[in-house]
Amino acid sequence: MEQNSSGDGHNFDKRLQAADHKLNPRLKKSSAESSDDGTTTSSFGIALRVGTELIAGLAVGVLIGYFLDRWLGYRALFLIIFALLGCSAGMLNVWRVVNGPGMMSAPKEDGRSQRGSRIND
Helix, strand or coil: CCCCCCCHHHHHHHHHHHHHHHHCCCCCCCCCCCCCCCCCCCHHHHHHHHHHHHHHHHHHHHHHHHHHHHHHCCCCHHHHHHHHHHHHHHHHHHHHHHCCHHHCCCCCCCCECCCCCECCC
16 A cells, blocks of 8 residues: 555545534634634523523413412412422423533544444444
8 A cells, every 4th residue: 555645634634624513513613713703602691591491480380380270279289280390391491401512522532422322323
């Protein structure tokens, strides 16, 4: 086998960068291509969204439970049930925010994804 030194290394680097960008388009670009497009989320923004998700889920559950209790004549049965359901829905939404696609880790050094399968399998 003969090694071709006519710039194949540069071509390989371009193809490797293109593949990396295709697998994870949110990766930071190299210093020559860097441009701040404002897609990063701040910690304060995430904290605000987490608080909003929790309060909204609980508020919707309490309102549904309150009106069902008033309509059906119970004291607090549906209020308690739907408050718990609303709280769990809020926690599920927070879990989705925290573990969303922006928070996922990149593929590991050996070419495996977070679940352990190879990227090109």
